[in-house]
Amino acid sequence: MPNLPDLEAWAIFAKVVELRSFTAAAEDIGVSKATVSKAVTRLEKALGVQLLHRSSRHLSLTESGRDLAGRAQQLLSLGEETEDAARDEASNPRGLVRLAAPMSFGIAHVGSVLPDFLARYPDIAIDLHLSDDLVDIVGGGFDAALRIGALADSSLKARRLGPVDRHLVASRDYLERWGEPKHPSDLKDHECLCYAYLPNPESWRFTGKNGEEVHVRPSGPLRANNSDAMMSTLKAGLGIAIIPDFMLADHDPDRELIPLLTDWSAPPIALHLVTPPGSERPARVTLLLDYLAETLTKKCADSRISAPKAE
Structure with missing residues (x-):
């Protein structure tokens, strides 16, 4: 896999070209002169070309440096514009x-x-x-x-x-026809409406106040991947279902559905x-x-x- 471009070195090179000085570039960026020099040297080594002629008093671009200086400035400008846009987004979210x-x-x-x-x-x-x-x-x-x-x-x-919270509920019509379960194990003899996206839809788990745990394999006329889709069948008296409290608050504000097995609870969610x-x-x-x-x-x-x- 090829190495990523050394964008920091390109930006430092562009700043050196802009200010015509390693010292001025270092002061403008807020780093040491040695850091600026090492970045340019690192870039030259990676490219295999010399970008700058250096002497104790003069600094000038090589022919390769002149060819690449414009592109380096474009990279620096793009980076500065990107950071400005990010700062603007932080103060004016969009x-x-x-x-x-x-x-x-x-x-x-x-x-x-x-x-x-x-x-x-x-x-x-x-x-x-x-x-x-x-x-x-x-x-x-x-x-x-x-x-x-x-x-x-x-x-x-x-x-x-x-x-x-989740509650086991049924309509009054259902209970009049089928009777009320007194223990989770009784659910094997009832029509159960199942939500398909439970962690284990093939098993309903209940815990009693004394810590007893019961697993029931539900079966019935409807299995759906959305709780709303079960509400009409539930209210029509065709089965028992485990329904989250926000669904009951939204769809059963008059409390027509009867809570069952209230001494038992489904796993907390x-x-x-x-x-x-x-x-x-x-x-x-x-x-x-x-x-x-x-x-x-x-x-x-x-x-x-x-x-x-x-x-």
Whole structure:
């Protein structure tokens, strides 16, 4: 693999040509004269040509130096313009932020908080990708993603915004026809509506207040990769489902669905804001991350419900 260009040496060479002096270039850049001399020598060695004639009193360009001086100045100017643009972006954030979020949560909660952010920062645009699939943040070029669940270990950086409780629920019509399960093991005899993107959709795990743990293999008439898609079937009395509290707050505000097995709990999960590894990011991304952390932490707390005992 070829070596990368020595951009620092090219920039120093351009500054020497501009100021016609190693000493003046060193003072302008803020380094020692020896550092400037070594950079030019390093560049000459890499190119295999002499760029400058040096004497104790005079400094002049060689023919090769004259040919390359203009290009070196272009590189220096481009670097300075790039840094100026970055500083300007930091003080006046602008540009595109790519954000991924789960479908149901994104529609109900992320979409509703974005208008205020976009009004505050009119030069920032957001590309919002909604999917319950686990997107590849780095490979997909995303600046951040919201994820609900127990996160696996990875190189990604995660900020926990708040807990998300899940409840086993069914409609009153379903319970009148099929009866109410008294223990998780009873679910094997019930119609279960399954969310396909659970870490292990083939098994529901419950923990009792005494620490007892039960695994159940659910089966039923519907398996979907989005919780919204199960709500109509659930309310129609065709099955039992495990639903996150924010879904119940959004779709069942009158508490028509009956919580079941309230002495048992599903594994704890939480809402996380996940970003690629590394600490440096554009100001526009940092602004959106901080805004989402503030607004969604509050929404996460507001949407939590206390599951009452079934009547």
